[in-house]
Amino acid sequence: MKGTPIEQALAEYTAAAQRPAPGAQPDTRELLRAFHPDHDAHAKVTLQVGPNKGDICHRQVAQLLQADARIDEADLAGSPVTETDVLVIGGGGAGCAAALVAQQQGARVIIATKLRLGDSNTVMAEGGIQASIEKDDTPQMHFDDTIRASRQVVDRELVAEMVSDAPDVIRWLIQQGMQFDLDDYGDLMTRRAGGTSAARVVYYRDYTGLEMMRVLREAIRTSDIEVWDYSPAVELLSSESGYCAGAVISSLKERQHKLVRAKAVILATGGIGRMHLNEFPTSNHFGATGDGLVLAYRLGARLRDLDSFQYHPSGLAYPQHLAGTLITEGVRSAGAYLLNGRGERFVDELQPRDHVAAAIIRECAEGRGISTGSGSGGVWLDTPSVELRNPGLFEARFPKLIQLGKKCGIDPRHQPMLIYPTLHYQNGGVVIDRNGQTNVPGLFCIGEASGGVHGRNRLMGNSLLDIISFGRRAGAHAAGRAHDRGHKKISIEHLSNLRRELTLAGMPLDSKGPLLFPGYANFENDSDYAGLRKNSEREGMQ
Amino acid sequence: MSGNAHEIHLTINGKDISAPPYLSVIQALWHAGYPRVKSVGCLEGVCGSCRVMVRRADSRQVTTELGCQVLVEEGMQVNFLLFPTPTHHRYQLDEIKNSWEVQARFHQFFPEAEKCRHCGGCNTTCPKGIQVEKGVELASKGKFREAGELFGECVLCNLCQTACPESIAPNHVGLFSRRVTAYFHTRPSNLIRRLERLRKGELQVVT
Structure with missing residues (x-):
């Protein structure tokens, strides 16, 4: 990357409380078209099979959606079957909220999670959660901000339900035992998210997700909900009448497949960051490999906006081993400027994330960035200016950032940090209604795996809201199915359709989905788990 | 990858491994081609999954740390700990x-x-x-x-x-x-006031 060398940029940098405003700004649509990674023509393909046949999709996501299954009928011979009312797949914030509500309403609940309970993007969320509670704010303003940021491609009913739920979501979290930052009178403190018209984000320091996740995890662990950890779902089960009737779980502990027969299944598997779309680094958890999209799609669930992803403007760009690590938008919300290699502001820092990310990519592409000398680069996040204006703010409100600084050998109070956009969020996902129900009966989907809530661009703080709002809704509705009689026959017959369609479309059957783990973890070569691979494949190898 | 970085030699789970100095011990294990999916989580130090025991070359002391936060050092010995059975305390x-x-x-x-x-x-x-x-x-x-x-x-x-x-x-x-x-x-008056107005139906959203 061309640009000012980092040593030179640092030598030229001086902290200043105020800096001149950026120059005239281009139209957002033009900026996005020219510089946002979603608009890279090489990244897009048309889906050949499935409910979204003919739709545009990211190339790497399409590859998984159109891959063969990991299992055959033969793999399931002798697999034990467990019965339950509600099966939740995924142990992040959305899955835990759904499980707690379903169990409270009398349903028997199993949570199956690929890693451990709480290993999720939720635990890493920093900035906070949106709820219109200040007197100069309303749910309508929250709605309008969300619609505007979504670039208008959004399910308006879902947004209306979510913003109206928001204050009660905060009450529910407090009743689970979650703490928030309070002022001297015990009122909730709020901060402003980029692209919004009021201070609406409530938070616990820059550990909002950690605080939320440890409380929900504890609420589950101290209850009667059954938790299956190290238990990724590799396929959903279907009934003779086309319902979702459970799932096939690959137990990494017992090294065998297990079937769960359920009256309702809630997919809460999270996002796709660890697919490293367009070779971007990611702020996401190790398990974020888009498994839920693949499982739902094969069973006939419709997806949406599969070409739209969020690149968070402030991913750490230096040092290299921490590339992609998130720095919360809260820092820009507190007034941090973005500076290019010439030490100039180049964008209104509180524009929505897609706009700011595209502006950073533009500065670097046009040679006004700061180069690390090893091919990468970025722009300054001007943290010292905030410290000058509000001494002590970082220590009080951003302890996680101070910790990150220590790992980098940088004190963000006195030295700016080099940032570049990092792959952060899957904007689209499985189409749902107001209760998280998909078009496949018995199958619910919530959180990042679902689509329609954030359109093509998500606001800070709307994701933690989304997971609890729709998590509670789906949990309640799934529990309502507990009185059904249950399904007589469960099978993976829908896979024959998948294979027929793939063959007819001339697609190769050599790649397998869901991905489960990023390639660099070498899961597919781990002899410990050989027994979980397809029967046919094992025989072929011998 | 910077080409001039010299390699660090260490032992992870009893295996001799060489890795560039800017990798964490989890990244080093992957870099050497060994599989590892258990005890890996957020890779940012907030999930508590990657518990390791560490002994550094100049010390007889064994420390417990989070693997994603430990950079490789010459002569370091590292062992991953599996996650223990969760708490048996039940309360509501x-x-x-x-x-x-x-x-x-x-x-x-x-x-x-x-x-x-x-x-x-x-x-x-x-x-x-x-x-x-x-x-x-x-x-x-x-x-x-x-x-x-x-x-x-x-x-x-x-x-x-x-x-x-x-x-x-x-x-x-x-x-x-x-x-x-x-x-x-926690009884925030700003939240409680807003909940009350919502209950009375005063804040309907027009889509």
């Missing part, structure tokens, strides 16, 4: 009728907490430098707000639980302290 916050009962109920839910021997094992194992033992002592005395504040950075890695000879689950004591503080004492 709504079983506690009011805040006057919290202390009595705490000792029913966590009967081991007052048996602390003050051995300091929990403090030594904590990768976040939390004053774990002090937190347990404060909670036992009913000072839940103070105890909870000490656990603000706790990631529930359970190392303190592993270290405790009395099987106290100090991190869960800390979390209990935090949860009762929120449950009984």
Whole structure:
């Protein structure tokens, strides 16, 4: 990357409380078209099979959606079957909220999670959660901000339900035992998210997700909900009448497949960051490999906006081993400027994330960035200016950032940090209604795996809201199915359709989905788990 | 990748591994081609999954740390610890009728907490430098707000639980302290006022 060398940029940098405003700004649509990674023509393909046949999709996501299954009928011979009312797949914030509500309403609940309970993007969320509670704010303003940021491609009913739920979501979290930052009178403190018209984000320091996740995890662990950890779902089960009737779980502990027969299944598997779309680094958890999209799609669930992803403007760009690590938008919300290699502001820092990310990519592409000398680069996040204006703010409100600084050998109070956009969020996902129900009966989907809530661009703080709002809704509705009689026959017959369609479309059957783990973890070569691979494949190898 | 970086030699789970100096011990294991999916989580130090025991070349002491936060060093020995069985403590916050009962109920839910021997094992194992033992002592005395504040950075890695000879689950004591503080004492008037207006149907959203 061309640009000012980092040593030179640092030598030229001086902290200043105020800096001149950026120059005239281009139209957002033009900026996005020219510089946002979603608009890279090489990244897009048309889906050949499935409910979204003919739709545009990211190339790497399409590859998984159109891959063969990991299992055959033969793999399931002798697999034990467990019965339950509600099966939740995924142990992040959305899955835990759904499980707690379903169990409270009398349903028997199993949570199956690929890693451990709480290993999720939720635990890493920093900035906070949106709820219109200040007197100069309303749910309508929250709605309008969300619609505007979504670039208008959004399910308006879902947004209306979510913003109206928001204050009660905060009450529910407090009743689970979650703490928030309070002022001297015990009122909730709020901060402003980029692209919004009021201070609406409530938070616990820059550990909002950690605080939320440890409380929900504890609420589950101290209850009667059954938790299956190290238990990724590799396929959903279907009934003779086309319902979702459970799932096939690959137990990494017992090294065998297990079937769960359920009256309702809630997919809460999270996002796709660890697919490293367009070779971007990611702020996401190790398990974020888009498994839920693949499982739902094969069973006939419709997806949406599969070409739209969020690149968070402030991913750490230096040092290299921490590339992609998130720095919360809260820092820009507190007034941090973005500076290019010439030490100039180049964008209104509180524009929505897609706009700011595209502006950073533009500065670097046009040679006004700061180069690390090893091919990468970025722009300054001007943290010292905030410290000058509000001494002590970082220590009080951003302890996680101070910790990150220590790992980098940088004190963000006195030295700016080099940032570049990092792959952060899957904007689209499985189409749902107001209760998280998909078009496949018995199958619910919530959180990042679902689509329609954030359109093509998500606001800070709307994701933690989304997971609890729709998590509670789906949990309640799934529990309502507990009185059904249950399904007589469960099978993976829908896979024959998948294979027929793939063959007819001339697609190769050599790649397998869901991905489960990023390639660099070498899961597919781990002899410990050989027994979980397809029967046919094992025989072929011998 | 910078080409001039020299390689570091270390042992991870008994395997001799070479890796460039800017990798964490998890990244080094992957870099050397070994599979690893268990005990990997957020890779950012907030999920508590990647617990490792570490002995550095110049030291006889074994420390417990989070693998994603430990950079490789020459002659370092690293062993991954699997995650232990979770807490056996079962309680529901709504079983506690009011805040006057919290202390009595705490000792029913966590009967081991007052048996602390003050051995300091929990403090030594904590990768976040939390004053774990002090937190347990404060909670036992009913000072839940103070105890909870000490656990603000706790990631529930359970190392303190592993270290405790009395099987106290100090991190869960800390979390209990935090949860009762929120449950009984967080009553924000701005939120309550907004909930009241919503209840009266005054804030409908027009789509």
